[in-house]
Amino acid sequence: MSHYNREGLFNPAYHDSGTLEIDRSSSRKSDHYNPYDRDTEPWQRGVADWAPPEALPPYNEQGRYPWDSREENWRPTDNMAMDLLPQQNDSLRWQHNHGSVNYGYQTDSAVDYITAPQEQQAPWTPHMGETLRQRGTRKMSLFPGGGVALGRLGMTEEDVRDEIESGEQDLVKELFAMSSRDQIQAIRVLQMSLQNKRDIRRQVLACKSSKRGLKLTCLTDCTDQVSRSFRRFGANLVSVRQAMTLWRGTMKEIGGKFGTGVLSYFVFLKWLLMFNIFSFLVNFGFITVPQLVQLPNITDQMDFKGLELLTGAGYFNQTVLYYGGYSNETIGTQPTYDMQLAYFFTIAAYLVLCGFSLIYSMARSFQKNFVLSASGNAWCLLCSWDFSVTNEKAIRQRKNNLRIQLKESLSEKSQGDHMTMSEKFKQFGIHLGTWLISTGLAVASCTAIYFLCLDYLEAINNSESQDFSSLLKQASTLLLPFVVSLINLVIPLLYSLLNKIEKYSNPRTQIYVIILSVIGTKCLPSLGVPEFDIARNVLDLIYAQTLAWIGIYFSPLLPALQMIKLFITFYLKKVSLYQNCQPPRRSGRAAQMQTIFIALLFFPSFVGAMSMVAYTVWSLKPSKDCGPFQGLSTTFEAVALWMERLNIQNLPESMWAVWIYNNMIKSELFFYLISLIILVLIYFFWQVTQGRKLLISILREQIINEGKDKAFLLGKLQKLQKAKQTTASSQPAYTQMPQSYDRIQEIEPDYEQSLPSMPRTAEATGPNGPPITSALIQAMLARRQAEEDEEEGY
Amino acid sequence: MGNKQTIFTDEQLDAYQDCTFFTRKEILRLHGRYHELAPHLVPMDYTNDPDVKLPLALIVNMPELKENPFRSRIVESFSEDGEGNLCFNDFVDMFSVLSEMAPRELKAIYAFKIYDFNTDNFICKEDLEKTLNKLTREELTPEEVTLVCEKAIEEADLDGDSKLSFADFENMISRAPDFLSTFHIRI
Numbered sequence: 011m012s013h014y015n016r017e018g019l020f021n022p023a024y025h026d027s028g029t030l031e032i033d034r035s036s037s038r039k040s041d042h043y044n045p046y047d048r049d050t051e052p053w054q055r056g057v058a059d060w061a062p063p064e065a066l067p068p069y070n071e072q073g074r075y076p077w078d079s080r081e082e083n084w085r086p087t088d089n090m091a092m093d094l095l096p097q098q099n100d101s102l103r104w105q106h107n108h109g110s111v112n113y114g115y116q117t118d119s120a121v122d123y124i125t126a127p128q129e130q131q132a133p134w135t136p137h138m139g140e141t142l143r144q145r146g147t148r149k150m151s152l153f154p155g156g157g158v159a160l161g162r163l164g165m166t167e168e169d170v171r172d173e174i175e176s177g178e179q180d181l182v183k184e185l186f187a188m189s190s191r192d193q194i195q196a197i198r199v200l201q202m203s204l205q206n207k208r209d210i211r212r213q214v215l216a217c218k219s220s221k222r223g224l225k226l227t228c229l230t231d232c233t234d235q236v237s238r239s240f241r242r243f244g245a246n247l248v249s250v251r252q253a254m255t256l257w258r259g260t261m262k263e264i265g266g267k268f269g270t271g272v273l274s275y276f277v278f279l280k281w282l283l284m285f286n287i288f289s290f291l292v293n294f295g296f297i298t299v300p301q302l303v304q305l306p307n308i309t310d311q312m313d314f315k316g317l318e319l320l321t322g323a324g325y326f327n328q329t330v331l332y333y334g335g336y337s338n339e340t341i342g343t344q345p346t347y348d349m350q351l352a353y354f355f356t357i358a359a360y361l362v363l364c365g366f367s368l369i370y371s372m373a374r375s376f377q378k379n380f381v382l383s384a385s386g387n388a389w390c391l392l393c394s395w396d397f398s399v400t401n402e403k404a405i406r407q408r409k410n411n412l413r414i415q416l417k418e419s420l421s422e423k424s425q426g427d428h429m430t431m432s433e434k435f436k437q438f439g440i441h442l443g444t445w446l447i448s449t450g451l452a453v454a455s456c457t458a459i460y461f462l463c464l465d466y467l468e469a470i471n472n473s474e475s476q477d478f479s480s481l482l483k484q485a486s487t488l489l490l491p492f493v494v495s496l497i498n499l500v501i502p503l504l505y506s507l508l509n510k511i512e513k514y515s516n517p518r519t520q521i522y523v524i525i526l527s528v529i530g531t532k533c534l535p536s537l538g539v540p541e542f543d544i545a546r547n548v549l550d551l552i553y554a555q556t557l558a559w560i561g562i563y564f565s566p567l568l569p570a571l572q573m574i575k576l577f578i579t580f581y582l583k584k585v586s587l588y589q590n591c592q593p594p595r596r597s598g599r600a601a602q603m604q605t606i607f608i609a610l611l612f613f614p615s616f617v618g619a620m621s622m623v624a625y626t627v628w629s630l631k632p633s634k635d636c637g638p639f640q641g642l643s644t645t646f647e648a649v650a651l652w653m654e655r656l657n658i659q660n661l662p663e664s665m666w667a668v669w670i671y672n673n674m675i676k677s678e679l680f681f682y683l684i685s686l687i688i689l690v691l692i693y694f695f696w697q698v699t700q701g702r703k704l705l706i707s708i709l710r711e712q713i714i715n716e717g718k719d720k721a722f723l724l725g726k727l728q729k730l731q732k733a734k735q736t737t738a739s740s741q742p743a744y745t746q747m748p749q750s751y752d753r754i755q756e757i758e759p760d761y762e763q764s765l766p767s768m769p770r771t772a773e774a775t776g777p778n779g780p781p782i783t784s785a786l787i788q789a790m791l792a793r794r795q796a797e798e799d800e801e802e803g804y
Numbered sequence: 805m806g807n808k809q810t811i812f813t814d815e816q817l818d819a820y821q822d823c824t825f826f827t828r829k830e831i832l833r834l835h836g837r838y839h840e841l842a843p844h845l846v847p848m849d850y851t852n853d854p855d856v857k858l859p860l861a862l863i864v865n866m867p868e869l870k871e872n873p874f875r876s877r878i879v880e881s882f883s884e885d886g887e888g889n890l891c892f893n894d895f896v897d898m899f900s901v902l903s904e905m906a907p908r909e910l911k912a913i914y915a916f917k918i919y920d921f922n923t924d925n926f927i928c929k930e931d932l933e934k935t936l937n938k939l940t941r942e943e944l945t946p947e948e949v950t951l952v953c954e955k956a957i958e959e960a961d962l963d964g965d966s967k968l969s970f971a972d973f974e975n976m977i978s979r980a981p982d983f984l985s986t987f988h989i990r991i
Contacts, residue, residue: 194822199910203884204893204900207823238818245827262990270985378981388956391935392919392927392973393980397872397902398988405871413940416952602981710962717963 178210185214186221190237256280260584267401268587269408274604275544276580282555283576285367289360289562290569296356297566300347301336333564334636350648353638354627357563361620364559368612375605390416407592462493547583548607551576552615559619563626731792811835813851824900831896837991838895841866850892860888863895868989873938874918878902881917902989911987912977916970927968929953 185193197211257280265273336353340346390412399405558572628646632639639645653671656664674680809832812820820831839846841862847854860879869875879888882898890898900906901914917923921931932953936944944952960968960976968976977983 197823198825199907201910201913204820204823204897208819208893211819211822242818242828245821248827266990270982386955386959387952388960388976389980391932391939391952391956392915392960393977393983394986395873395939396986397874398986398990400868400871402871405873409873409939409941413943416940416944417948420948420951713962714964717965720963721965 178213182210182213182217185210186217256283257580264584264587266398267404268591269396269399269404271544271603272587274607275547276583278548278604278607279551279576279580279583282551283573283580285364285555286558286569286572286576289364290567290573292360293356293562293566293569297336297349297353300352301349304337304339333566333638334633336566336638348652350638351652353566354645354648357566357623358627360562361559361623365612365616365620368608368616372605372608372612375608387416387419390419459493544603548610551579552607552611555611556615556619559616560622563623727792734795811848811850816851816853820896824896825903825905826896826900834896834899834991835892837866838892846892855891857889857891858895863888863890868991872989877918877921881914886923899989899991902987903991904985904988908977908984909974911984912974913970915977915983915987916973919973925970927973929957929967932956 185196188196193214197207197214200207200210202210257276261273261276261280264276337349340348394412396408399408554572554575558568561568626645628644630645631643632645634640639648642648642651649671653668657668811832812835817828817831820826821828824831826834835850838858839848842858845858846856860876860883863879864870864875869878872878876888878898879890880886882894882901883889884891884894901910916927919927919931919935921934922928929950933949936949936952957966957968960972962972962975963969
């Protein structure tokens with residue numbers, strides 16, 4: 011497909027149709043002359059033998075079409091690489107086109123390619139590489155079908171070699187024209203054997219050095235050395251960086267043993283860890299460090315008691331871990347560092363950056379992974395097998411799973427359409443019932459926590475007057491989190507029970523349902539060996555990260571805690587995985603799952619946290635006694651005051667900031683305009699997408715039609731051939747294919763030996779097409795016929 | 805940097821590095837793996853590019869390939885003679901294409917080769933049946949096998965010739981975003 015897009019002309023798939031490729035394995039060496047059966051193949055000659063392009067007689071200059079002089083050697087049963095030879099003779103070209111019309115656009119494009127290799131716009135030639143790599147075996151050949159074809163056509167070794175070389179020279183010329191980085195990239199993706207790639211590379215380098223031979227050799231030597239050592243250095247850097255990648259070996263092991271689905275969880279975990287490291291650094295650098303330089307004057311210091319590690323309050327309240335530990339002063343004399351503004355802008359900038367990076371990852375991941383997802387039998391057979399799994403038990407498990415999956419799909423297909431009305435109704439009722447129950451549970455738990463909170467606050471306020479020891483007071487702050495965790499444990503068990511009642515067929519829907527039904531499900535481990543429940547664990551991660559984001563405004567160093575927690579979680583989960591779990595039953599779509607995780611992280615989690623922080627900043631009155639925003643009516647007022655100060659100072663270099671503030675942030679018109687523009691853009695892109703979908707379906711139909719055309723034209727050619735034979739030889743019409751085989755055998759008695767790989771049975775290739783192999787015979791006959799006619803005409 | 809090794813010349817290592825997706829260290833490590841498959845056959849000194857080929861039977865016993873149902877096909881597709889005898893170049897090439905840095909197009913071409921059991925440049929029904937048998941340890945009944953393969957061809961065949969050409973295969977691959985990570989062998 012990419013080739014289609016890139017070149018538009020050359021589609022190797024249709025180029026290499028089976029009709030043209032006969033010779034395959036070396037076992038038939040004895041049957042035909044194969045110039046490639048020698049050990050020293052022409053392109054393996056060293057640099058010394060390589061002649062500059064101009065010296066070799068290009069094929070075009072020969073003046074005569076090779077077949078003309080070697081008519082007697084031409085065997086009509088030979089492989090027809092006719093589409094690949096340069097077109098000299100107009101009549102022959104016509105014959106060729108006529109004979110090859112059955113292959114339609116396939117061979118025409120190949121013809122165009124060979125005769126005009128210089129006109130290709132793509133600077134990089136994967137298609138050239140494809141012609142240089144024969145499909146099927148690794149023999150080097152210029153044309154699919156092999157030089158065998160040309161050999162069979164009676165061309166001598168030298169002609170074949172020249173052909174190959176000219177193709178190679180084109181490749182080398184194109185590679186030479188690129189920059190060295192592009193060269194390396196291009197060589198790497200050539201589809202040749204490694205030996206051939208090395209030779210091509212050597213030729214390119216020799217070309218370079220010969221070109222440079224005219225210039226100062228010393229200087230070019232130096233630059234060569236320098237660039238080479240730079241490249242080596244770069245490669246070493248890459249390998250060092252790879253070695254230092256966190257947890258690389260462990261992830262490889264996990265991927266090998268449990269598959270890419272489970273691996274995606276750990277990749278997600280690592281990604282979150284990187285996120286938190288970044289936020290910790292930002293917050294620490296911009297807020298905490300300046301504060302540490304000049305600690306605020308805190309009255310009423312509390313002592314450190316052991317309980318703080320559990321509650322996180324008490325002593326920690328007055329440290330830099332909390333909002334209260336920051337002052338609202340400006341630090342330093344010249345230049346001054348305003349803590350208020352620093353606090354506000356750092357948090358804001360961090361959240362905005364988070365948002366952008368999430369949107370970017372989500373968009374990219376969506377683009378890559380959420381194409382029309384292939385599913386069904388073909389996908390199961392050809393795309394789903396994970397080659398990276400090496401564990402024997404895991405592989406056995408996967409084979410079983412695949413078998414079960416296929417059996418299920420077979421039985422589903424047979425009965426899926428036969429659900430009666432009552433069954434459908436029943437299923438719908440079950441779905442509805444479970445949805446109601448789950449939402450009811452969620453609402454109930456939310457209200458319970460809410461009332462508990464209220465009661466609790468009341469109790470705290472009342473107890474201030476009594477003589478409560480502070481320890482007990484602190485311990486009682488643990489009550490609320492305890493209740494919440496308990497609910498978190500119990501409710502998901504109920505949900506999993508509900509889940510077992512509902513049976514969703516599509517595993518993806520199943521995952522969606524699990525995720526949507528509650529935040530933070532914990533699954534009841536099934537009896538027996540549990541699986542690693544990816545959905546549940548990912549939700550845990552997302553839940554924790556949401557809390558971290560909500561809390562970041564109130565405790566800037568919360569990311570540090572999150573980092574430690576993620577680190578520990580990784581090792582804990584890894585141990586639990588190895589000890590307890592088996593590989594997952596269904597081969598999960600890891601890439602799509604990754605997209606879903608990120609989308610979940612962004613949409614409810616991040617947006618929710620951000621809106622809460624935004625609400626706090628915009629509307630709530632900050633604490634009067636502590637924290638960086640003491641004395642202001644809202645947090646945002648800090649910025650407003652700052653702008654006023656700038657305005658008063660009236661410095662020309664800061665007036666732009668004031669202008670931006672006044673006209674963009676405070677004015678509603680600006681936001682209105684921006685929203686309008688964005689809406690228009692969205693609509694526009696949506697229409698483009700719709701158009702593209704239509705285009706895809708039209709193109710698909712076109713492919714099907716072309717296939718039908720091909721079959722139809724083959725049939726027609728067949729009929730014409732039959733008719734011609736009937737009139738020419740005045741024999742009874744041959745109505746069946748095997749008879750045309752006999753006819754050819756009359757002409758060429760050893761036809762059968764020279765085409766041993768051609769399937770002898772009349773292979774049905776489709777519901778409406780004659781066997782393709784007979785098409786080959788027809789085409790050959792037609793060509794011979796036309797040639798004879800032409801010669802008579804001379 | 806640090807030319808302590810005498811297995812390859814610098815130029816050879818540069819060539820390998822430019823032609824495959826591996827770094828110098830990985831190539832040396834690959835040579836070590838190749839050598840330990842047959843220590844008496846494979847020389848430690850490759851500076852003269854010796855012509856040594858290891859047979860299929862040795863290669864498919866590597867731990868990375870041992871349990872893979874397609875191990876013979878993989879090795880055959882990368883061998884020069886189609887019989888599975890790999891020289892070191894082919895060995896490196898094989899793991900380079902199967903590494904995580906190889907692009908999708910290159911992997912698709914070799915995946916097609918692997919699944920094309922009769923090497924006729926089409927994945928026909930027999931090829932699919934063989935694939936299925938390798939994947940399910942032959943525990944499906946023959947009718948089920950035929951049914952599954954027919955359905956598979958129905959789904960994936962675009963031009964209606966009831967076998968999968970490379971274009972059909974590539975189309976299916978493009979709709980399977982996991983392909984890059986599943987068609988991957990770590991070494």
